[in-house]
Amino acid sequence: MKALRSGSKELIKEINRFKVLNIIRDQQPVSRAEIAKQCALGVSTLSYIIEDLKSQTLIYEVGEANSTGGRKAKLLRFNKNHGYIISVKIEEEQILIALTNMEGELLTKKYASFSQKVTPKEVTSMIQRKVHQIFEDENKDMQLLLGIGILSSGLVNRHNGTIIRSSMLGWENVPITKMVKEKFPDVEIFVDNNINGYTLAELEKGEGKHHNNFLVVSIGAGLGLSVVIDRKIYYGSVGGAGEFGHTTLVMDGYPCHCGQTGCLEMYASEFYFKNKEQEIKASNSTLTDLHFSEVAKAAKNGDQIALDLLKEMGMHLGYGLRNLINTFNPDKVIIVGEGVKHSHLFQQEVFDIANDNFFEKVNINTELVFSRLKDDAWFTGGALLAINQIFQEPIYEPVKSEV
Ligand SMILES: [Zn+2]
Numbered sequence: 001m002k003a004l005r006s007g008s009k010e011l012i013k014e015i016n017r018f019k020v021l022n023i024i025r026d027q028q029p030v031s032r033a034e035i036a037k038q039c040a041l042g043v044s045t046l047s048y049i050i051e052d053l054k055s056q057t058l059i060y061e062v063g064e065a066n067s068t069g070g071r072k073a074k075l076l077r078f079n080k081n082h083g084y085i086i087s088v089k090i091e092e093e094q095i096l097i098a099l100t101n102m103e104g105e106l107l108t109k110k111y112a113s114f115s116q117k118v119t120p121k122e123v124t125s126m127i128q129r130k131v132h133q134i135f136e137d138e139n140k141d142m143q144l145l146l147g148i149g150i151l152s153s154g155l156v157n158r159h160n161g162t163i164i165r166s167s168m169l170g171w172e173n174v175p176i177t178k179m180v181k182e183k184f185p186d187v188e189i190f191v192d193n194n195i196n197g198y199t200l201a202e203l204e205k206g207e208g209k210h211h212n213n214f215l216v217v218s219i220g221a222g223l224g225l226s227v228v229i230d231r232k233i234y235y236g237s238v239g240g241a242g243e244f245g246h247t248t249l250v251m252d253g254y255p256c257h258c259g260q261t262g263c264l265e266m267y268a269s270e271f272y273f274k275n276k277e278q279e280i281k282a283s284n285s286t287l288t289d290l291h292f293s294e295v296a297k298a299a300k301n302g303d304q305i306a307l308d309l310l311k312e313m314g315m316h317l318g319y320g321l322r323n324l325i326n327t328f329n330p331d332k333v334i335i336v337g338e339g340v341k342h343s344h345l346f347q348q349e350v351f352d353i354a355n356d357n358f359f360e361k362v363n364i365n366t367e368l369v370f371s372r373l374k375d376d377a378w379f380t381g382g383a384l385l386a387i388n389q390i391f392q393e394p395i396y397e398p399v400k401s402e403v
Pocket of ligand 1 (some may be wrong): 245246256257258259262263265
């Protein structure tokens with residue numbers, strides 16, 4: 001459990017400062033009167049905080065609010081160029097690195113690919129090189145780098161900054177934030193699972209913007225889930241909540257890379273095609289490459305086996321989503337990931353089965369949608385991972401790395 005800091009004058013001052021700053025970040029442009037109403041702070045305390053934030057170039061004044069007469073009120077805005085954030089996504093064969101401003105808006109991006117399994121040490125050095133290269137190329141001051149948000153596949157403990165296990169990368173117990181911190185001692189480093197990162201982008205800029213309780217399901221090479229309750233991601237005990245791909249669909253079914261058998265991921269992701277390889281070979285299908293994009297391509301070219309495989313995969317996913325809807329009763333389920341590009345090939349199966357759920361029987365509709373965000377949402381999510389924590393009200397004691 002996270003320890004609350006002891007109450008003190010200093011803490012109250014800090015909390016008020018962050019409260020004011022976060023109202024400006026969330027509701028900008030906003031007037032002093034509106035902030036005062038929401039914070040219940042005295043005029044002089046609020047003025048002091050605003051002057052302090054202005055002197056640190058965190059906020060600035062703009063334009064004027066509509067007024068019914070008399071002196072017009074100036075509005076306050078957050079200075080999104082106050083500093084920079086680096087967003088990193090570690091994938092199986094490459095890392096994606098982006099530079100963003102303090103609102104997670106993409107400024108530039110770079111890729112670094114590797115042909116074989118890399119060690120955490122090599123990836124850390126790659127991040128260091130690319131970050132320096134970006135700041136050099138963009139002619140930016142490294143002193144203004146305030147945070148690095150890292151997204152990785154697998155089981156991630158965000159509290160102690162460890163990737164507990166990523167079977168895709170072949171990594172176990174990697175203290176990634178500590179390793180990157182050694183390269184950037186003055187910068188705050190954060191890590192999370194990639195689907196949770198994407199969910200931060202959905203929360204602030206996508207389908208989740210106006211919803212309190214929703215689920216984000218990613219389909220593609222694997223199957224991921226992020227659970228949002230009261231606009232916060234639910235993490236579970238060590239950050240592992242959402243291993244939906246490893247819930248059981250078939251008793252004694254296909255063996256899974258996680259060590260169990262019959263996992264949903266084996267039936268409702270790219271793994272399904274690989275599991276059907278022998279049958280595909282014995283058929284008259286033109287399919288040789290069983291990656292999602294290739295199966296979708298063959299289906300578009302009229303390959304019946306590919307068309308059937310995608311429909312079957314869609315049915316399995318539909319059952320998975322039905323179980324999720326019945327478990328969480330969400331406002332909405334947002335489907336994201338590589339599979340979205342090819343969703344027309346299986347969405348009918350997904351919708352027919354998922355919509356035939358417990359709540360539908362009493363006329364409660366659960367919205368099922370495909371994400372509208374572009375691939376850059378991964379960068380936004382990684383940046384927001386850092387930004388949200390940098391501006392979090394400082395009520396908790398800092399967590400020390402356990403490794
Ligand atoms: Zn599994």
